[in-house]
Amino acid sequence: MSRIFITGSSAGLGLMAGQLLGEQGHQVVLHARNAARAEETRRELPRAEAVLEGDLETIQGAKDVAQRVNALGRFDAVIHNAAVGYRESHRLTADGLPHLFAINTLSAYVLTALIERPRRLVYLSSGMHHQAQANLDDILWRKRRWNGSTAYAESKLHDAMLAFAIARRWPDVLSNALEPGWVPTKMGGPGAPDDMDQAHRTQAWLAASEDPKARVTGAYFYHLKRRAPNPEAQDPALQDRLLALCAELSGIALPDM
Template identity: 80%
Template sequence: MSRIFITGSSTGLGLMAAELLAEQGHQVVLHARSAARASDARRALPQAEAAVTGDLETIAGAKLVAAEVKKLGHFDAVIHNAAVGYREAHRLTSDGLPHVFAINTLSAYILTALIDRPKRLVFLSSGMHHHADANLDDMLWKNRRWNGSEAYAESKLHDAMLAFAVARRWKDVFSNSLEPGWVPTKMGGPGAPDDMAQAHLTQAWLAAGDDPKADVTGEYFYHMKRRSANPQAHDPELQGRLIAICEEISGMPLPG
């Protein structure tokens, strides 16, 4: 049995993964951005051990979530599921950051840097990352006209880069990324064509540690099968630059 923390798990794929893992006998801790959503999540999954509350949009909020998770003790796995989608308008957080970057990329970095190192890390990416450019020279969209779809795709490329960077740095951790498919969640929209029944399986499989086939690191998956990621995701130089940018913005170094 594993103990697993899942960000953005009050609804959607995060909650679906939590439900599956709980059915398999694992201990699950949920996360929601507000107390009301946390209460709803606990009602939806009463067997969850706890629900951590905190808004990952801000640096302070992400640090608070990490602190609350650390109070609960050690986790065997963390699933970085929290995200906003590709139809987002341009909006800056109170930290002056595009909220798509703040939630999708930076919060995953902060939580990884601050939560006690688990055995497994799972970063949700997207099929849209395959055609994205990391654009590390303008990650914060200061010199480009905003495009929500591109911003989302870039952030999901960044998530894969983080997963593979951690895999290179932390040899004792299985750190992988995946795309769940374009499925009809609130984020994906009602017309999304992929199979909702499979969208949560890979992240639960990678996090649970019940199958030796999941004992890999630095890999990318789709529906529990390995798939090639955007080549930029595997570039050590780009990974290093991304981590340096996230460290500078957050004030949090990634432990070696």
């Protein structure tokens, strides 16, 4: 039995993964943005060990969530599921960062750096990342006109880059990324064409399965099968630049091996 923390798991794929892992006998801790959503989540999955509250929009909020996770003890796996979607408008957080970047990219970095190191890390990317460029010279969209779809695709590329950077830097951790497919969640929209029944299974499998195909690191998956990611995701120089930018913006260094 594994103990697994899932970010952004009050609804959608995060909650579905939590439900599946619970059915498989694993201990699951979920996460919701605020108290009202946390209460709804407890009703949805009463078997969950806990539902932690915290808004990942700000650096301090992400730090607070990491502290609450660590207070519960070490986890076997963390699934970085929290995200906002491609229809996001351009707005800045209290830290002066684009809201989409703050949640989709920076909070995943902060939680990775601060949560006691688990045995496995799982990062949710998107099929949209295949057509994206990292655009690290303008990661905060200060030079370009905002495009929510492009910003989302870039953030999902960043998540894959983060997964592979961790796989390279922390050889004792199995760190992988996946795309769940374009499915009809609240984020995906009602017209999304992919299979909802498959969308949550890969992250649960990577987090807990003893299948040798899941016990790998630095890989990218779609529906339980390996898939080639955007080549930029596997570029060590770009990975290191992303880590350096996130460290500078958050004031939090990624621990060494």
